[in-house]
Amino acid sequence: FVGVGGGNDFQWCFSQVKGAIDEDVAEADIISTVEFNYSGELLATGDKGGRVVIFQREQESKNRPHSRGEYNVYSTFQSHEPEFDYLKSLEIEEKINKIRWLPQQNAAHSLLSTNDKTIKLWKISQRDKRAEGYNLKDEDGRLRDPFRITSLRVPVLLPMDRMVEASPRRIFANAHTYHINSISVNSDHETYLSADDLRVNLWHLEITDRSFNIVDIKPANMEELTEVITAAECHPHQCNVFVYSSSKGTIRLCDMRAAALCDRQSKFFEEPEDPSSRSFFSEIISSISDVKFSHSGRYMMTRDYLSVKVWDLNMENRPVETYQVHEYLRSKLCSLYENDCIFDKFECCWNGADSAIMTGSYNNFFRMFDRNTRRDITLEASRENSKPRAILKARKVSTGGKRKKDEISVDSLDFNKKILHTAWHPKENVIAVAATNNLYIFQDKIN
Amino acid sequence: MFPKGTKRKFSDSGDEPAAGGEDVNQPSSVAVRMLSSYSLQRQSLLDMSLIKLQLCHMLVEPNLCRSVLIANTVRQIQEEMTQDGTWQIMTQALSAANAAAQCSADRLVATEVLCRQTEATQGEQVLKPFPAVGSEGCPAEEEVVVEGEGGVTMSTVSPQAPTSYLPGTFGMDPCWEEENGEDEEEDEDSEECGSGSEEGDSDRLVEDSRTAEQVFGTFEIKNPAPSPDPALEELFSDVDASYYDLDTVLTGMQSAPKMGPYDLLESLSSHGPSPLSSSTSCRSDLNELDHIMEIIVGS
Numbered sequence: 001f002v003g004v005g006g007g008n009d010f011q012w013c014f015s016q017v018k019g020a021i022d023e024d025v026a027e028a029d030i031i032s033t034v035e036f037n038y039s040g041e042l043l044a045t046g047d048k049g050g051r052v053v054i055f056q057r058e059q060e061s062k063n064r065p066h067s068r069g070e071y072n073v074y075s076t077f078q079s080h081e082p083e084f085d086y087l088k089s090l091e092i093e094e095k096i097n098k099i100r101w102l103p104q105q106n107a108a109h110s111l112l113s114t115n116d117k118t119i120k121l122w123k124i125s126q127r128d129k130r131a132e133g134y135n136l137k138d139e140d141g142r143l144r145d146p147f148r149i150t151s152l153r154v155p156v157l158l159p160m161d162r163m164v165e166a167s168p169r170r171i172f173a174n175a176h177t178y179h180i181n182s183i184s185v186n187s188d189h190e191t192y193l194s195a196d197d198l199r200v201n202l203w204h205l206e207i208t209d210r211s212f213n214i215v216d217i218k219p220a221n222m223e224e225l226t227e228v229i230t231a232a233e234c235h236p237h238q239c240n241v242f243v244y245s246s247s248k249g250t251i252r253l254c255d256m257r258a259a260a261l262c263d264r265q266s267k268f269f270e271e272p273e274d275p276s277s278r279s280f281f282s283e284i285i286s287s288i289s290d291v292k293f294s295h296s297g298r299y300m301m302t303r304d305y306l307s308v309k310v311w312d313l314n315m316e317n318r319p320v321e322t323y324q325v326h327e328y329l330r331s332k333l334c335s336l337y338e339n340d341c342i343f344d345k346f347e348c349c350w351n352g353a354d355s356a357i358m359t360g361s362y363n364n365f366f367r368m369f370d371r372n373t374r375r376d377i378t379l380e381a382s383r384e385n386s387k388p389r390a391i392l393k394a395r396k397v398s399t400g401g402k403r404k405k406d407e408i409s410v411d412s413l414d415f416n417k418k419i420l421h422t423a424w425h426p427k428e429n430v431i432a433v434a435a436t437n438n439l440y441i442f443q444d445k446i447n
Numbered sequence: 448m449f450p451k452g453t454k455r456k457f458s459d460s461g462d463e464p465a466a467g468g469e470d471v472n473q474p475s476s477v478a479v480r481m482l483s484s485y486s487l488q489r490q491s492l493l494d495m496s497l498i499k500l501q502l503c504h505m506l507v508e509p510n511l512c513r514s515v516l517i518a519n520t521v522r523q524i525q526e527e528m529t530q531d532g533t534w535q536i537m538t539q540a541l542s543a544a545n546a547a548a549q550c551s552a553d554r555l556v557a558t559e560v561l562c563r564q565t566e567a568t569q570g571e572q573v574l575k576p577f578p579a580v581g582s583e584g585c586p587a588e589e590e591v592v593v594e595g596e597g598g599v600t601m602s603t604v605s606p607q608a609p610t611s612y613l614p615g616t617f618g619m620d621p622c623w624e625e626e627n628g629e630d631e632e633e634d635e636d637s638e639e640c641g642s643g644s645e646e647g648d649s650d651r652l653v654e655d656s657r658t659a660e661q662v663f664g665t666f667e668i669k670n671p672a673p674s675p676d677p678a679l680e681e682l683f684s685d686v687d688a689s690y691y692d693l694d695t696v697l698t699g700m701q702s703a704p705k706m707g708p709y710d711l712l713e714s715l716s717s718h719g720p721s722p723l724s725s726s727t728s729c730r731s732d733l734n735e736l737d738h739i740m741e742i743i744v745g746s
Contacts, residue, residue, distance in 0.1 A: 090508050116508075178511055197511040226519055228512045247512050280492055280523055284516045334488070338495060343513045 012392045013445040014385055015430070016070055018055070019438035021383065031434035033421055037101040037109065040425040043071055043432055044111060045439055046096025050080040052113055052166075054124060071441055075124050077166040080115040092117050098183050100192070102205070110169070112192065116179040119194055121170035121205065128162040131155040175201050175211045182232045188239040195232035198225075200244055202256070214262045215244060215254065230288050230345075237297045241266075245302060249286030253313065269311055271318045281333040281342065289345035294354040295426075301357055303348040306330060308359050308369065323369045323376065326361045328399045328410050341415050349424045360419025363408065364435045365395055381419060381433045381440040391445065486533060493524045 020029065028049025035044050043055040056074035083092040094115055102110040108125035133155040138144055178196035185192045193214070194201050200215035215232075219225055228247045235241035240256045252265035273282065285305035293300045294310075299320070302309050306327060309319035325346075329336060336342040341362075348359040360366045361378070369376045378395045385392055398407035421434040429444035496517050528534040 088508070092508075179508065225515060228515050230512060247516055280489070280520055283519055283523070287512070287516060334492070337492075340499075340513075343510070343516070 011445050012379060012429075012431075012442045014387065014390045014392065014440070015443045016441040017383070017386055017438055018053075018071075018073075018441075025437045029437040031421060031437060031439060032095050032097060033099050034423040034432050034434045034439065035099045035101060035111075036423050036425050036432070037111075038103055038426060040427050040430065042074065042101070042109060043423070043441075044099045044101065045432075045434065046079065046099050046113055047437075048093075048095040050078055050082070050094030050096060050115065052077055052079045052096060052099065052111075052122070054109075075164040075166050077122070079113045079120060079122065079168075080118065083117070097180055100183050100185050102185055103189050105189075112183050112185065114180050114183050114194065117173070117176055119172040119180070119183060119203075120168050121172070122166050123169045124164060124166045126162055126164045128160060129157045130160045132158050170205070170208050172203055172208050172211065175203075181230060182244075184232060184234040184242070186234045186239050187237055191239070193232060193234055193242055195229050195244060197228040200229065200232050200242075200262075212260070214256060214260070216261065216263065231291045233291055233293055233300075235297055236293050236295060243291055243293070243300060245288035245291040247287040248283060249288055249304060251288065251291060251300070251302060251311070267313070267316050269316045269319075271309070277330075279333070281337060284337070284342055285333065290347040292348060292350060294350050295352065296354055299354065301348055301350065303346050303359055305342060305344075305346075308348050308357060310357070310371070321371065323357070323367075325359055325367050326365075326397070328397055329362075332410065336415075339415065341418075344418055344420060346418075346420050347422060349422055351424045351429070352427045356424075358422050358424060358431060360422055360433070362415050362418050363413040364417040364419055365397075366419045366422055366433055379442075381435040381438070383438075389445065392442065489524055489528070493521060493528075496521045496524070 019031075020026075026049075028047060028051075030048045031045050032048055033044075033046040036042070037044070041057050043057075045053050045055075047053075052075075053073060054075045055071035057071050058069040060069050079096060080094040082094040084090075085092055092115065096113050097115060099111055099113045102112065102121075104110075108123050110121060110123050113120055113122060132139070133153050135149060135152055135155075136144055136146075172194070176194065176196040176199070178198050180194055180196045182195040183192060190206075191202055191204050194203065194211075195215075198216065198218040199213055201211040202214050203211045215229070217227065217229060226248075230245050230247055232242060232244035235243075241253065242256070243251050243253045245251045249270065251269040253267035253269070254262035255266045256262060258264075258266060273286075288302045288304050290303040291300060298313060300311050300313060302311065302319075303325075306329060307325055308323045310321035310323075312320045333342060346360050348357060350357055355372055356368055356370050358366060358368045364381045365378050366381065367376060367378050378397070379392045380395050396404075396407045397413070398404060398409050403409050417436065419433055419435055423432045425431065431442050433440045433442065499517050500514060500521070525534070528537075
């Protein structure tokens with residue numbers, strides 16, 4: 001139902017863009033994570049400056065039936081501040097590495113946000129009504145003289161300007177020696193896991209002074225360190241199952257019922273290397289930057305530098321699908337190593353139906369793959385295509401010598417414009433794409 | 448940063464194309480050129496990787512994943528260079544250059560920085576510590592060269608880093624250790640100069656790939672502070688020591704990234720030791736520093 005490429009009854013259109021327009025991008029404004037909540041009503045972004053901005057979707061209006069509700073700022077707060085580790089004489093960045101929403105249990109919304117070292121649970125609540133007609137208080141809040149009260153009245157609720165308040169409810173600190181790269185809420189809605197370069201910890205959402213270490217790959221001798229954890233995620237339905245990926249391109253699935261310390265995996269996913277394409281960069285480009293379970297829980301998707309792979313949890317020896325994101329970069333690996341781009345960590349995401357996957361690339365390009373039709377499309381997030389409801393045109397990178405009109409050559413790609421973070425609405429065809437300091441929202445347009 | 452062609456050929460293929468020889472034997476000379484080109488690329492990749500490992504953002508903790516990946520790449524290159532004998536040839540040239548007390552500007556420092564150290568040979572054979580630059584040759588050095596090499600490791604990058612660029616003989620501890628540890632740690636240095644063992648080449652190779660110190664290991668301060676204060680030790684007893692070492696070394700270069708090579712070493716030599724670094728001081732000779740810089744820049 002994603003429909004990639006024209007000719008179908010489906011096209012992607014520009015909807016909104018958030019963020020400053022000027023060329024000079026403040027480092028703090030660079031978006032570092034994007035996440036829809038469970039209903040898709042809220043969209044959260046975190047940035048390098050430690051701030052969280054939450055957008056809320058407006059109710060659909062009858063005036064404009066073609067465009068669905070727009071996302072407008074709901075709440076902005078400073079989640080993390082820069083810290084200084086005095087023992088090591090090092091700064092701890094306030095950059096928000098990940099945001100994960102908790103399932104909504106009451107009128108308030110809750111999310112977990114994390115920087116390199118500390119995870120925080122934020123509760124976002126709103127008030128849009130106030131009570132009037134108290135018996136013991138005046139309208140301006142002053143206590144009434146009890147002797148003056150001669151009659152009782154029932155206070156009434158009157159609407160007021162909406163006030164949204166974010167408050168930190170839990171702070172989960174001091175559990176990670178290394179940099180946290182992932183957090184994932186468990187399906188039991190009581191626990192969550194956090195992963196750093198060498199360890200994975202399991203927390204209870206209510207308990208902040210203790211966490212269980214469930215994976216520890218730190219070698220006794222740090223000299224022997226050759227592999228780190230790059231991402232981890234809880235299974236969407238089985239609360240005892242989680243996976244973690246490594247810098248060597250492997251994924252380990254663990255069952256928490258098997259042992260307290262899940263050092264021995266239940267399943268080990270690795271695709272055998274193609275000896276013909278081996279180079280000094282093979283390991284680096286095999287490093288997995290993101291792992292995501294499908295909504296169904298039957299598949300998982302991994303992103304490495306050049307490709308996205310879909311794995312069937314029942315088959316460990318190779319992925320069931322492989323999609324090339326930007327294969328034309330394979331001949332440029334040396335330059336990309338030199339300018340450090342080869343270490344960029346791209347994320348990937350599923351659509352609600354698990355029929356399509358999306359991931360980012362360079363030059364503000366992002367790619368979508370339809371798993372059923374095997375069609376793919378490259379789109380661009382740019383201000384030029386920012387007219388309301390403008391249909392996004394498919395982009396193409398020319399690899400051969402001849403460059404067709406409208407194609408862009410590999411050497412003209414802007415490697416500073418990278419789309420690392422994308423998110424897909426859990427139910428609809430609405431996507432959020434973070435391009436440096438701008439957040440683009442695209443929607444489908446059904447002809 | 449590309450080395451001059453003549454030296455490169457010497458180290459790669461070991462043969463010198465005679466004048467007119469190319470016409471006679473076209474295919475093989477093409478192969479030689481291709482081989483040289485590959486070796487050139489490999490060498491420059493090695494240099495790039497080593498520089499990357501050392502130029503870390505020092506205000507914030509360096510990205511461990513990136514460091515691990517680069518270190519693995521370095522080791523991979525080392526292993527390949529060892530297997531095709533390039534390593535041996537290069538270090539032979541190095542030691543020859545050392546003996547002449549004059550390093551060729553073409554010799555890439557990166558290779559000199561690499562030194563093998565195997566835990567297995569610790570304590571086995573006490574070798575005479577090799578002096579920093581020039582001076583008398585070390586008999587053990589020749590032994591090593593003949594022996595063949597297994598894995599190689601990077602020398603430590605620490606606040607004393609400038610000395611790590613001093614030309615060191617392959618197979619011996621880098622001379623920077625000499626300079627740093629002379630006063631207190633001579634025995635330890637001797638132990639660590641474990642290169643001239645009698646083990647076979649293949650054994651060494653296998654062994655080294657298992658036990659060879661990797662970048663992070665060698666990043667640990669080789670010469671811990673002598674006779675630590677027991678009270679202090681107790682204070683820090685529950686602190687994760689190995690990470691400190693890693694930190695210390697990776698943060699030892701307390702200079703801003705993206706600086707030119709000259710700036711980098713200059714700032715290193717002038718910068719005081721970080722709080723957690725070894726208390727031994729770095730006594731680098733400025734002339735030697737200039738000399739090293741030339742090599743790095745590849746002038």
